[in-house]
Amino acid sequence: MTHYLFTIALLPPAVFALFWAVKRKKHTGMAAGFWFDMFLVTLGVCALLAALAYPDSAASFLFLVCAALVFAFLLLFGVYILLGLLLWNTVQMLKRERPSLKHMLTLILALAILALMALPWVLGKSGLFPWLYPLWMALLGTAVFFALHSLVFLTAFYVGKWFPPRKRVDYIVVLGSGLIDGKVPPLLAGRVDAALRYAARQKRKTGREPCLIMSGGQGADEPRPEAEAMRVCPSRFRGQ
Incomplete structure (x- = not known):
């Protein structure tokens, strides 16, 4: 088991090295954000496997409890937090820029998420949900894709701030x-x-x-x- 965990523990540093190589080659871009997210995922998975391998440890027990609470919180309230952030961003954009379609994209996205959440209830009341279930699943998959794309974009943005280019630009x-x-x-x-x-x-x-x-x-x-x-x-x- 120890040898297995040691092998798995080599994965996060390898992924971080790949992220750093991508970032050094091109400071701005989605690829750096994607690989930094992969580094965080592999780091979290390694920590979870280590905690499961040694469940009697107090540190492992505390980690598992915290991970379960965070997962439950995001599962229950994550979509509402996302809606709040999208609406807040819309308000900030309208305060700083003139009203236009491109400055209200986050509002449109928030309304689309609300519509997607309400669609099963509306279709269920009308009796059409079983027939349109494949369409709803396709829309849900599209929403998940754009949500992950937005996450990678935000990560790339903050990576650019956390790791600024060296002060030697012309x-x-x-x-x-x-x-x-x-x-x-x-x-x-x-x-x-x-x-x-x-x-x-x-x-x-x-x-x-x-x-x-x-x-x-x-x-x-x-x-x-x-x-x-x-x-x-x-x-x-x-x-x-």
């Missing part, structure tokens, strides 16, 4: 996202601030100042190009 490209009345909205201003903050830290650490490239054209409803507005928008990091 260029930083800041992507535009639209202006409101010719002014930079809070969400876009946050991007400019992040770029300026990174450039200031690199200059302090290495003396090497990267070139910032503001990217964005001029829409039909915008009085000036986004790049121009981003270049002159106020920031507490300018000049550092």
Whole structure:
């Protein structure tokens, strides 16, 4: 048993090494998020197997109890937590950006999840559920796929923040996202601030100042190009 557990314990470091190799090759991208999730999964499975192999240990018993409680909590309330986060994100986006379809995608996703949850009850009342059960399963599978895709995307986002690139870049490209009345909205201003903050830290650490490239054209409803507005928008990091 000990030899078996030792062999299994080699899996998480191997997966983490693969994640690190992918991240070093391409810092941004979904692949790094996917392999970091795989590392967490293998680490959790190894811990669970170790706890099951030594159930008499107090640490193993405590781990199994905590794992069971977390699993039960997510099973009972996970979907409601997801709905709350999606609605919260919609509110934050509408506070920072103009109302548009792309800024309300999380609201649409939340409504779709609610509809998917209510569909079996509605179809059951009408007597059509047995006939449309395959369609409901297909929709459920699609929802699970997009949920996992969103999880990988969020992991990739936070991995980029936890493991920032080394401070030796030559260029930083800041992507535009639209202006409101010719002014930079809070969400876009946050991007400019992040770029300026990174450039200031690199200059302090290495003396090497990267070139910032503001990217964005001029829409039909915008009085000036986004790049121009981003270049002159106020920031507490300018000049550092």
